[in-house]
Amino acid sequence: MTHKVAIIGGGVIGGGWVARFLLNGWDVAVFDPDPEAERKISEVLSNARRSLPSLYDKALPPEGSLRFHDDIGPALDGAVWVQESVPERLELKHKIHSQIVNLGPADAIIGSSTSGFKPSELNAHGGRVIVAHPFNPVYLLPLVELVGDGQTCARASDLLRAVGMYPLTVRKEIDAHIGDRLLEAVWREGLWLIKDGICTTEELDEVIRMGFGLRWAQMGLFETYRIAGGEAGMKHFMAQFGPALEWPWTKLMDVPEFTDELVDLIADQSDAQSGHMSIRALERLRDDNLVGMMRALKKTGSGAGGVLNAHEAALPQAITRDLPVTVDRTVPQSWTDYNGHMNEAHYVEASAQATDRFMEMIGADAEYVAGGQSYFTVENHVCYLDEMNEGDRLTITTQVLMGEGKRLHLFHRLLTAAGDVAATVETMLLHVDLTTRRTSLPSEAVAERLGQFARNHADLPRPESAGRGIEGGK
Ligand SMILES: NC(=O)C1=CN([C@@H]2O[C@H](COP(=O)(O)OP(=O)(O)OC[C@H]3O[C@@H](n4cnc5c(N)ncnc54)[C@H](O)[C@@H]3O)[C@@H](O)[C@H]2O)C=CC1
Numbered sequence: 265m266t267h268k269v270a271i272i273g274g275g276v277i278g279g280g281w282v283a284r285f286l287l288n289g290w291d292v293a294v295f296d297p298d299p300e301a302e303r304k305i306s307e308v309l310s311n312a313r314r315s316l317p318s319l320y321d322k323a324l325p326p327e328g329s330l331r332f333h334d335d336i337g338p339a340l341d342g343a344v345w346v347q348e349s350v351p352e353r354l355e356l357k358h359k360i361h362s363q364i365v366n367l368g369p370a371d372a373i374i375g376s377s378t379s380g381f382k383p384s385e386l387n388a389h390g391g392r393v394i395v396a397h398p399f400n401p402v403y404l405l406p407l408v409e410l411v412g413d414g415q416t417c418a419r420a421s422d423l424l425r426a427v428g429m430y431p432l433t434v435r436k437e438i439d440a441h442i443g444d445r446l447l448e449a450v451w452r453e454g455l456w457l458i459k460d461g462i463c464t465t466e467e468l469d470e471v472i473r474m475g476f477g478l479r480w481a482q483m484g485l486f487e488t489y490r491i492a493g494g495e496a497g498m499k500h501f502m503a504q505f506g507p508a509l510e511w512p513w514t515k516l517m518d519v520p521e522f523t524d525e526l527v528d529l530i531a532d533q534s535d536a537q538s539g540h541m542s543i544r545a546l547e548r549l550r551d552d553n554l555v556g557m558m559r560a561l562k563k564t565g566s567g568a569g570g571v572l573n574a575h576e577a578a579l580p581q582a583i584t585r586d587l588p589v590t591v592d593r594t595v596p597q598s599w600t601d602y603n604g605h606m607n608e609a610h611y612v613e614a615s616a617q618a619t620d621r622f623m624e625m626i627g628a629d630a631e632y633v634a635g636g637q638s639y640f641t642v643e644n645h646v647c648y649l650d651e652m653n654e655g656d657r658l659t660i661t662t663q664v665l666m667g668e669g670k671r672l673h674l675f676h677r678l679l680t681a682a683g684d685v686a687a688t689v690e691t692m693l694l695h696v697d698l699t700t701r702r703t704s705l706p707s708e709a710v711a712e713r714l715g716q717f718a719r720n721h722a723d724l725p726r727p728e729s730a731g732r733g734i735e736g737g738k
Pocket residue numbers: 272273274275276277278295296297298301348349350351352360377378379380397398399400
């Protein structure tokens with residue numbers, strides 16, 4: 265069933281919410297009086313379309329519909345969720361929230377993206393708003409801090425998980441929740457370091473990205489400090505570095521005065537550092553880097569990688585009548601090359617994913633491999649027939665040409681969205697005992713399931729290119 269979300273305020277954060285919901289199959293209605301809102305959101309959407317699907321090895325659901333409204337009322341009609349992302353001014357938020365309560369569905373979740381206000385402030389004049397504070401870019405970063413009524417937060421958590429996010433319900437309300445308490449402390453200290461001439465904006469950013477920034481995405485603060493305590497762990501770490509908190513290492517609570525001089529200093533240094541790129545180009549660079557890092561985290565299931573794995577497992581696998589669909593995904597930007605299309609190596613990578621999926625289908629899954637049995641690929645033959653491009657839907661069907669004894673002979677067809685064959689990959693595998701590293705017979709259960717596929721596929725026409733070698737130049 266398709267859900268509808270109403271996005272009230274479609275700037276940096278509202279635009280990110282639009283992309284997160286739309287690309288996960290929700291219908292989205294937007295209300296924002298800015299005449300430029302539609303253009304800005306369409307630019308955010310094209311960046312989201314090139315990055316979000318690249319995180320997954322399965323296709324996301326078909327996009328929902330997107331409508332822009334001139335009035336708030338129609339935007340709210342039928343919405344299951346209303347997400348307010350107007351500027352951070354309490355009186356404006358109060359005004360918008362009372363319109364949402366009066367005109368919107370009585371049972372809709374009302375979330376506020378507020379970075380700093382508490383639910384008790386947002387609901388000071390009545391209302392039922394919870395804080396649903398995301399992180400930029402909302403379409404890629406999973407975290408949403410939820411604060412407020414327990415039952416509403418629980419309903420919100422379920423819906424957020426279904427769109428691939430990581431809801432964290434904050435135990436007690438506090439100004440700026442958790443993330444922004446931390447970020448503000450770092451920002452404030454950074455401003456002092458630059459104001460005092462210790463470093464430039466660029467040098468400060470290098471300290472983060474060449475050092476501790478790399479650690480934080482995968483283990484956070486406390487797990488990395490546990491390791492920093494050596495074999496003696498956290499207690500030793502605290503004994504060694506705790507006293508430094510009382511030395512004058514940091515200025516913390518003092519806020520530097522925002523004089524014109526300080527603002528110009530920071531803005532000029534930032535222009536010198538990054539002014540050669542547009543904001544959209546910077547966003548694309550950020551997104552490509554995030555996708556690469558998050559895909560690496562998927563391999564170990566650490567941090568955001570675990571959230572992606574759980575979401576991917578819940579995405580449905582497409583099924584066709586004749587042949588099993590073993591891959592259904594989009595071509596990620598990272599698979600394209602200097603020719604502007606999918607690089608040859610990734611046709612093999614995609615077919616390896618199809619083989620892995622087929623192995624799971626016959627019961628040669630992770631548990632089977634952990635038990636010491638598997639298949640090894642001994643030969644691949646790829647025929648490249650058509651270009652695939654970034655963002656294209658890629659489906660693979662797998663035909664069993666032979667599945668008997670130790671041998672498994674597969675024929676993968678890589679299909680475009682239109683159903684045309686972009687490539688074929690013929691694969692020969694041998695069953696192997698992982699202890700002796702020698703060929704062996706599969707278990708009875710695997711042989712039986714493989715036999716079923718082989719019998720079902722026996723009457724299908726043999727593909728023309730099966731068994732063919734490379735043709736000599738003519
Ligand atoms: N920018 C960021 O990094 C983050 C911001 N937030 C929070 O998200 C909220 C929005 O911030 P941004 O997106 O950065 O601001 P923004 O200035 O980019 O966008 C605000 C949007 O609200 C629209 N707006 C103004 N009055 C409106 C009204 N009466 N009805 C509907 N729309 C209206 C504006 O036209 C604008 O498009 C704030 O509460 C902020 O604290 C949360 C996480 C991160």
